[in-house]
Amino acid sequence: MSDTLTWFAQLPRSQSIFTPPFGPFFVLLLLQKTLVSDWLTGNKVGGNNNGITWCLCALRVGRTPRSRTKVTMNVGTAHSEVNPNTRVMNSRGMWLSYILGIGLLHIILLSIPFASVPVVWTLTNLIHNLCMYLLLHMVKGTPFETPDQGKARLLTHWEQMDYGVQFTASRKFLTITPIVMYILTSFYTKYDRIHFVVNTVSLLTVLIPKLPQLHGVRIFGINKY
């Protein structure tokens, strides 16, 4: 079974909307992970990896013979990455899933009956920036053991990204999305004064920690250990 898989995965792939930077839609991933993976592997119990590899190959998201910086599907296999956190934001489908996640949040907030459109946009902006701050600039270390003797234990995820190299593609992308969100929110709130103050403060909390000058900086020792 695995020989067929490697043979199939090595077939040359043409470009399609499923190759980076768009990546596969994670809904599609979810579907095939549940329904199709078991059907393909013939298992009675909940599925394993092989179905995923099959389906993603079938959807033409296998490795493409390109020479520029590749994003490989190294899922569930051995790798030599010292700290996988550094590469997680460059993974295939991550940017698209992020945008779709924001869209999903926005749609759910829009469905609240008593919320007006400006309030919904401000809420989307606030919740997005809050989650971004908590996940990227507050939580430190890794959920797994790393062979780097604890270098990453005191670093937030933003500081761990790409081993501290500044202005990489993912860093730029994650800096620009809050700004675009802010611009959209300002428009849809009709530049109301209170919404402006709230959204600007929220944007600052998410932009300032991303500055290179604040790499590894802990103001007043907050969040140092």
Add this chain to the structure above:
Amino acid sequence: MNFKNLREYLAWLYYQYLLITGIYVLEPWEKSIFNSILFSAIAMVVYTSYVFVPIHVRLALEFFSGIFGGQHSTMKH
């Protein structure tokens, strides 16, 4: 996989849902809370789409037909 009937298939789908969302590991009452919140959110989204999507689609079509018809379309959002 051999599913004897629809009930078995739906039970398997629910099992997959529990696994993927991770609530498989939670207590039954925690599962209920999560399911209630998720179900309410989905119900709200479906209801809102049902009410508003036709209106928005009609407005969009009117707006774009204005370009081809050459008339001014007065839009009030």
